[in-house]
Amino acid sequence: MANRTLVKRTLALNGITHAFGLDEVLSGIDITVAEGEVVALVGPSGCGKTTLLNMAADLLEPDTGSVRNDFTATACLFQEPRLLPWKRTLENIAWGLKVQGVGRCEREQRAVQMATDVGLAEQDFTKFPHELSGGMRQRVALARALAVRPQLLLLDEPFSALDIGLKRELHELLLTEIGQRSLTVLFITHDLMEAVRLADRILVLAADPGRIVHTYNNQRAPQQRDLDYQCSTTAALLNESVVDSAFSSTLG
């Protein structure tokens, strides 16, 4: 961190409007994520969260508006692990490094280090994805994303398919990694409580078309966000009428 410049890097999405055919999915979205921030995008399904994240990941061009990403390395983690079924754990973790042209030896060393960091046991290193449990697979995917030493991490509901225990474990793991690697994170979730646990700032999206209706700045540092705080904050957030209506409008 010695050579950190004075001007902070940012991920900035400005004036984003996007339509699939005639269906307007996003309207006038402005999001800025500053270096070191953890920002959550929360909203009901179908509010365009994933579309927004795809734009941030440079997978999709918005109809209007601009995306600026100053970070030199960006990595993504999806709801499904998206591991290569024909590659073993270490090869999967090292795949991003292979893309970067890192040599075989260094690749393997870094993969072993990453695998250990995310809590994989040595006997899992040579397994194929179908031999791993869901939680393990998501750990491998996280290790693969972190192995390329990203500055910005984009997460698309990475824990929503896991049970509560595994989810909590991976939350802790993620917060540790964020702290140690001073990562900047933009993640999407439909789980408000998860957002309260992980994020410094929460943006609530409403659907039809997707737009930001509420912004909440987390009052506590990550290690002080205990279960009571998570519950009361989530309840308080849901008491906001805009948040409540954002989540209930999809039922109608």
Add this chain to the structure above:
Amino acid sequence: MQWIRAALAYLWSGWGALASILLFFALWDYGNLIYGSFILPSPQETVGRLIELFQEGTAGPELLITSYRSLIGFSIALLVGSGAGILAGLSMTTAMAARPLITILIGVPPIAWIVLALLWFGATDSTPIFTIAVTTLPITFAAGVQGARTLDGDLREMARTFKAPWWLAFIDVHLPHILSYLFPAWITALGMSWKVVVMAELLASNSGVGAGLATARVNLDTSATMAWIVAIVGALLIAEYGILEPIKRRLEQWRDGE
């Protein structure tokens, strides 16, 4: 160590196959008891005749010629068909356009191709090679199209987020998937090429196993006919279980236990 164990396991798995082959020989021998040697020579007679053919110096060279033609034709179908199939499968339009063409090509009887090839190339090596290539190509092509059409969009997106160059994405992300479609098609195409080559030789050549069969027919030599059949089937079994199947197992290790 690991590959030695894999090789032993592979050989061990051959017992079941051996048992069913022996059962087949037993039924064959029973048929010989009922119909007599002129209609259906016994396995012993057939193998004896085959050994005789080898000793005369006919079987060896003829088998080599046939294998050469068949493998060249098969390789053309394998490379051109699979490659073109994958390319066609990458686009919805070409995949749709290719479908009826494949059906038409598969529908043309191999025997018709032989007649055409004979008119075009005469009684040369090109006739059986062309016939094999043109009859097996639709099979490998269709498999290539299927493999490329069913690529996993999620994995492709993952590769894009890592900014993977197209060739690396192809080798690591797409090819293993496509191969799982191609391999069974290659095995089918190989079997087909072995059948077609004999037919083409019988009608359009004076060398190879097919020509040997033609001679046996003229001489009403049933045991030689059976000997040639055993030789050609044996060669196919060696090609399939000695070469293609082990490669397939090696490449599809990741499916174990799925």
